[in-house]
Amino acid sequence: MGIIVANLFITLDGVYQAPGGREEDPAGGFEFGGWQAPVSDDDAGAAISAEIERMDALLLGRATYDIFSAYWPHQSGDIADTLNRVPKFVVSNSLRDPGWAGTTVLPDAPAAGRLRDDYQQVHMFGSGVLIRSLLSAGVLDRLHLWLYPVALGQGKRLFDDGAAPTTFRLAEPARSFPKGAVSLVYEPAGGVQTQEMAET
Numbered sequence: 001m002g003i004i005v006a007n008l009f010i011t012l013d014g015v016y017q018a019p020g021g022r023e024e025d026p027a028g029g030f031e032f033g034g035w036q037a038p039v040s041d042d043d044a045g046a047a048i049s050a051e052i053e054r055m056d057a058l059l060l061g062r063a064t065y066d067i068f069s070a071y072w073p074h075q076s077g078d079i080a081d082t083l084n085r086v087p088k089f090v091v092s093n094s095l096r097d098p099g100w101a102g103t104t105v106l107p108d109a110p111a112a113g114r115l116r117d118d119y120q121q122v123h124m125f126g127s128g129v130l131i132r133s134l135l136s137a138g139v140l141d142r143l144h145l146w147l148y149p150v151a152l153g154q155g156k157r158l159f160d161d162g163a164a165p166t167t168f169r170l171a172e173p174a175r176s177f178p179k180g181a182v183s184l185v186y187e188p189a190g191g192v193q194t195q196e197m198a199e200t
């Protein structure tokens with residue numbers, strides 16, 4: 001059985017909205033689109049590219065799919081070639097005719113979980129709402145946070161009110177990059193337990 005890996009570019013205050021550009025996702029009057037590039041570097045970029053090369057299928061939520069499908073089919077190079085080549089899956093109740101070649105529409109998180117029967121590494125990017133749905137359904141195997149040294153004070157956050165309480169364990173050693181970004185790979189490890197510190 002394969003795994004589903006969610007890759008998320010995220011700020012210190014948990015914002016994942018529009019890391020790539022000003023027009024990527026201006027929902028809610030978001031003012032900081034394109035926050036990732038100034039705090040990225042060649043080493044971080046190479047690590048992200050290596051992660052993309054591992055995938056044999058791409059899974060996205062609807063909003064991220066719309067962003068990707070408007071951009072990547074018109075690009076070339078290693079990342080674009082991989083994204084355009086691999087089978088793509090989008091979880092949506094409203095999309096009927098996806099325009100990006102090789103795309104299949106899935107109805108819900110459990111259906112996305114079944115991709116592990118056919119693929120070794122199903123990777124996600126962005127798609128915070130879908131990440132929360134996969135966690136709730138128990139079908140997300142790894143959460144790869146690319147944490148950047150910036151706090152925005154506004155924007156879409158991965159874990160907002162109503163997120164499923166979850167404990168995670170570090171699955172790989174943390175890796176840092178020259179401009180301060182950190183790669184953190186976690187696996188879900190069950191619910192949240194509580195205990196008084198004096199009892200440890």
